[in-house]
Amino acid sequence: SSSSSAVIIIGAGISGISAAKVLADNGIVDLLILEASGRIGGRILKESFGGVSVELGAGWIAGVGGKASNPVWEIASKFGLRTCFSDYSNARYNIYDRSGKIFPSAIAADSYKKAVDSAIQKLRDLESNSVDDVGNGAELHLTAKTPIELAIDFILHDFEMAEVEPISTYVDFGEREFLVADERGYEYLLYKMAEDFLLTSEGKILDNRLKLNKVVRELQHSRNGVTVKTEDGCVYEANYVILSASIGVLQSDLICFRPPLPRWKTDAIGKCDVMVYTKIFLKFPYKFWPCGTDKEFFIYAHERRGYYTFWQQMENAYPGSNILVVTLTNGESKRVEAQSDEETLKEAMGVLRDMFGPDIPTATDILVPRWWNNRFQRGSYSNYPIICNNRVVNDIKAPVGRIFFTGEHTSERFNGYVHGGYLAGIDTSKALLEEIRKDERENESKSFLL
Numbered sequence: 001s002s003s004s005s006a007v008i009i010i011g012a013g014i015s016g017i018s019a020a021k022v023l024a025d026n027g028i029v030d031l032l033i034l035e036a037s038g039r040i041g042g043r044i045l046k047e048s049f050g051g052v053s054v055e056l057g058a059g060w061i062a063g064v065g066g067k068a069s070n071p072v073w074e075i076a077s078k079f080g081l082r083t084c085f086s087d088y089s090n091a092r093y094n095i096y097d098r099s100g101k102i103f104p105s106a107i108a109a110d111s112y113k114k115a116v117d118s119a120i121q122k123l124r125d126l127e128s129n130s131v132d133d134v135g136n137g138a139e140l141h142l143t144a145k146t147p148i149e150l151a152i153d154f155i156l157h158d159f160e161m162a163e164v165e166p167i168s169t170y171v172d173f174g175e176r177e178f179l180v181a182d183e184r185g186y187e188y189l190l191y192k193m194a195e196d197f198l199l200t201s202e203g204k205i206l207d208n209r210l211k212l213n214k215v216v217r218e219l220q221h222s223r224n225g226v227t228v229k230t231e232d233g234c235v236y237e238a239n240y241v242i243l244s245a246s247i248g249v250l251q252s253d254l255i256c257f258r259p260p261l262p263r264w265k266t267d268a269i270g271k272c273d274v275m276v277y278t279k280i281f282l283k284f285p286y287k288f289w290p291c292g293t294d295k296e297f298f299i300y301a302h303e304r305r306g307y308y309t310f311w312q313q314m315e316n317a318y319p320g321s322n323i324l325v326v327t328l329t330n331g332e333s334k335r336v337e338a339q340s341d342e343e344t345l346k347e348a349m350g351v352l353r354d355m356f357g358p359d360i361p362t363a364t365d366i367l368v369p370r371w372w373n374n375r376f377q378r379g380s381y382s383n384y385p386i387i388c389n390n391r392v393v394n395d396i397k398a399p400v401g402r403i404f405f406t407g408e409h410t411s412e413r414f415n416g417y418v419h420g421g422y423l424a425g426i427d428t429s430k431a432l433l434e435e436i437r438k439d440e441r442e443n444e445s446k447s448f449l450l
């Protein structure tokens, strides 16, 4: 089969949907959205677990309460999404050692301050060395040795970098974070956005301009247009393409470009790191952990960095659900993705029994998302090197002929976040609209000359 459209948007995550909406709002209705999976939402994904709705991907609206208003927070407020304030700052005072003792707050605060100071110092050293690009955040690691140092090093670098260097999200939009705790899921916002320009009925999208289960494998592009081929053998023609696949997918060989992408493009794509972030959910028959808003998060200090370090209880979000969440990243995420969930459950229970004693009940259910092994994702979000010039992100974002790039990884200020994806989609479509208008003007003057 073959069909032709003005614009094909590849991917129906937040950036693809926001890009499509801007086009539709500006009169480009001849569009087609091709999505590899069977749903819209991408890395915004809920699942029923233990009687409630849990978020396997994005969980927080980050950056609220500041001078400027976070657009995702505005949309969430408009549609009445249920959220809960999360106070990360207490986590450092709930650090358990392997015998279940909580480190005295003075020791924790002191270790924390040392870690922040040493990271700031290292950052300054790196900056004064004036290297163009260096590796990832790992370069900033202090010489952490003891379990508490390792645990703090982990939270600092994998969660709270804001204390070391300013992060635009918190500078611009404020330092508060709200956990989405809504049965309809974070993805409800995407459906509400889609409703504005796609045909829907009773919460379902019926518009045939959205095609699900369409895995794009080839983009053949020339000065005249783009031919898009999908895994099921379909061929689609378009004047322009907006590609919103993640940085991990761009680094993989899922999509073949003909002709191949230029060297400056592939070089830039290769320079952006992929962060793997895994939230493991555990359901218990009853609660055995301390509760209260100052105890939403707790830390496990182990001699292996990142070994089931960061814990959250869902009691504030979903009282009575008896669900705990433990977050793993990068190497630990990949390790756990490769093993059986039973193995992971055993490890997590070992850690919990260290903290809360041998008599606690075993979890009755476990959920382990696999973002790294998902070929439509290949990781959780982009992570630009700490010292990295704007050139890299601008090259990743820059169009190649008629192929325009979008997605959270193309957002210079907010990469890695939902609002980054949302704003990137708007940005990319605005740039494309300008290009289309330029094209139209040129064609008009050509026909005038004829």
Ligand code: FAD
Binding pocket: 010, 011, 012, 013, 014, 015, 016, 034, 035, 036, 037, 040, 041, 042, 043, 044, 056, 057, 058, 059, 060, 061, 062, 214, 215, 216, 217, 244, 245, 246, 249, 254, 255, 277, 278, 279, 371, 376, 377, 379, 380, 381, 406, 407, 408, 409, 415, 416, 417, 418, 419, 420, 421
């Ligand atoms: P995506 O949502 O990935 O959309 C791209 C779409 O393209 C996907 O639907 C994919 O299936 C599709 N696709 C890929 N390849 C193809 C192909 N070849 N053909 C067709 N379709 C294709 N952000 C926050 O703000 N707060 C958080 O708390 C937060 N936590 C996170 C936790 C996790 C575990 C993860 C994974 C992410 C988290 N994020 C968080 C980041 C946030 O989810 C993303 O930045 C954002 O959702 C990305 O949107 P996107 O449109 O750029 O990409």
